[in-house]
Amino acid sequence: MPERAPPTPHFLVEPVEELDDDDLAALCEATDAAIIDGGGFGWVNPPGRRALETYYRGVLLVPERELLVARMDGTIVGSAHLVKPPRNNEAQSFAAQLMHAFVAPYARGHGLARMLTQGVETRARELGYHVLNLDVRETQTAAIHMYETLGYERWGMHPNYAMVRGKVVQGFYYFKRLKQRKTAAPDA
Numbered sequence: 158m159p160e161r162a163p164p165t166p167h168f169l170v171e172p173v174e175e176l177d178d179d180d181l182a183a184l185c186e187a188t189d190a191a192i193i194d195g196g197g198f199g200w201v202n203p204p205g206r207r208a209l210e211t212y213y214r215g216v217l218l219v220p221e222r223e224l225l226v227a228r229m230d231g232t233i234v235g236s237a238h239l240v241k242p243p244r245n246n247e248a249q250s251f252a253a254q255l256m257h258a259f260v261a262p263y264a265r266g267h268g269l270a271r272m273l274t275q276g277v278e279t280r281a282r283e284l285g286y287h288v289l290n291l292d293v294r295e296t297q298t299a300a301i302h303m304y305e306t307l308g309y310e311r312w313g314m315h316p317n318y319a320m321v322r323g324k325v326v327q328g329f330y331y332f333k334r335l336k337q338r339k340t341a342a343p344d345a
């Protein structure tokens with residue numbers, strides 16, 4: 158009998174307001190795997206399952222944050238945060254931030270990070286933001302390639318951006334215009 162091709166995985170990106178036990182476990186598993194792989198978003202070493210669960214429960218409670226998750230065949234394998242500007246920052250109220258994006262090593266190479274980034278952009282547009290800011294370590298070459306091909310412009314470099322296993326790592330700062338906007342008057 159001819160061998161059947163394996164079924165094509167199903168991919169989905171969506172904002173979440175709550176996580177059931179299975180979703181929380183999968184998100185923590187994916188986060189652990191990405192941290193162990195050296196994949197950024199702050200942690201250098203896995204903080205432990207309980208700390209991660211508390212962290213994600215906390216993220217869902219913060220009004221200035223929205224959590225978007227990437228699913229492969231229904232299981233969470235990555236996430237990203239859309240961070241809204243603080244309410245007292247009227248002058249920058251048009252700009253949101255994309256933070257902590259990652260896809261677990263076992264789900265990479267399927268276009269999920271691209272979907273996740275575009276999902277955050279879509280949500281930011283829906284909320285009326287005109288600009289999305291983000292920053293990455295210089296060592297995150299896959300992310301740098303992806304953001305640049307998605308139209309993010311590098312505007313700065315921080316020479317002391319992070320410290321990873323005793324080594325100073327540079328960071329790159331990017332922005333993308335989500336909507337065209339009138340430039341400010343000279344005295345603004």
Ligand SMILES: CC(C)(COP(=O)(O)OP(=O)(O)OC[C@H]1O[C@@H](n2cnc3c(N)ncnc32)[C@H](O)[C@@H]1OP(=O)(O)O)[C@@H](O)C(=O)NCCC(=O)NCCS
Pocket residue numbers: 191195196197198256257258259260261264265266267268269270271272292293294297298299300302303306
């Ligand atoms: C960066 C990351 C999110 C990419 O996840 P992914 O799901 O494999 O990415 P995609 O499949 O959507 O691919 C996105 C692009 O990155 C490219 N890419 C993926 N891995 C790459 C690598 N190791 N080197 C160079 N480019 C790479 C892909 O070729 C693709 O570009 P293309 O569409 O022009 O071919 C993932 O590697 C990761 O989580 N890394 C650690 C955390 C991180 O860097 N987060 C981002 C900054 S906070």
